[in-house]
Amino acid sequence: MLITPRLLAICKMIKDEESVADIGTDHAYVPIYLKKDINNNIKNLYASDISKGPLDAAKTNVKAFGFEKEIQLILGDGIKWINDYKAKINTCIIAGLGSNTILNILEDDSDNIDCYIISCNTAVAPIRKWAKSKRYKIEEEVLISDNDIIYEIIKINKNGGVKIKNKADIIFGPILRKQKPSKIYFEKWLLEEQRQNDLLVKIPNTEKKYKEILRYRNILKKEVNKVLFNEFKKNK
Numbered sequence: 291m292l293i294t295p296r297l298l299a300i301c302k303m304i305k306d307e308e309s310v311a312d313i314g315t316d317h318a319y320v321p322i323y324l325k326k327d328i329n330n331n332i333k334n335l336y337a338s339d340i341s342k343g344p345l346d347a348a349k350t351n352v353k354a355f356g357f358e359k360e361i362q363l364i365l366g367d368g369i370k371w372i373n374d375y376k377a378k379i380n381t382c383i384i385a386g387l388g389s390n391t392i393l394n395i396l397e398d399d400s401d402n403i404d405c406y407i408i409s410c411n412t413a414v415a416p417i418r419k420w421a422k423s424k425r426y427k428i429e430e431e432v433l434i435s436d437n438d439i440i441y442e443i444i445k446i447n448k449n450g451g452v453k454i455k456n457k458a459d460i461i462f463g464p465i466l467r468k469q470k471p472s473k474i475y476f477e478k479w480l481l482e483e484q485r486q487n488d489l490l491v492k493i494p495n496t497e498k499k500y501k502e503i504l505r506y507r508n509i510l511k512k513e514v515n516k517v518l519f520n521e522f523k524k525n526k
């Protein structure tokens with residue numbers, strides 16, 4: 291089984307958890323890889339999906355690897371089933387969905403879950419904003435390039451990690467923005483700045499939306515310039 295760089299980065303965030311659930315599992319590559327190559331100490335490993343089609347695909351793959359006893363397949367919407375089963379989950383993985391769908395799923399957050407590993411198809415900032423409002427901290431965050439797309443993957447934890455303090459933390463991540471800036475970090479935010487510049491030329495500057503985008507673009511520009519300035523100082 292060939293695991294993609296994004297899914298591999300997600301799996302590597304699982305450390306010594308005993309109970310893990312992959313929400314929206316689809317092919318079930320994540321739980322299969324976890325069991326096969328990463329962490330054999332997981333006692334309860336769940337793979338759930340809202341649709342029967344993907345869950346059937348998951349079932350076929352789980353069977354092919356002989357993990358029918360180790361991986362429990364569940365047909366269910368988001369994390370509702372965790373509360374219904376009163377299951378205690380150390381980490382829920384929610385990956386490959388947009389931030390709005392993920393935020394809908396997170397509405398059912400409860401004390402039964404300690405951590406989430408989240409990989410959005412869209413911006414991660416709304417998830418960090420939600421995490422801040424619910425007093426989750428950032429345990430880990432990484433940027434991964436996969437198939438020419440840069441993904442931000444975050445692990446949020448109720449019990450420990452780095453606090454999300456302000457707007458810059460929400461946008462860039464409290465860990466990522468304090469690290470020595472990497473090429474991928476610079477590329478991600480330079481691209482995002484360019485995207486916002488492209489939007490600005492299409493919107494009349496009298497519109498409210500223009501002002502919102504301009505404010506966001508200026509935050510991005512400041513961060514990109516900060517990284518450039520630090521590089522310049524280093525090479526001087």
Ligand SMILES: C[S@@+](CC[C@H](N)C(=O)[O-])C[C@H]1O[C@@H](n2cnc3c(N)ncnc32)[C@H](O)[C@@H]1O
Nearest residue numbers: 313314315316339340341344366367368385386
């Ligand atoms: C694009 S796949 C992502 C598969 C895998 N998690 C990944 O990151 O590659 C999205 C999957 O999420 C499932 N899904 C969408 N909304 C869901 C929800 N509310 N609860 C559970 N699964 C959901 C879909 O049926 C689909 O199988």
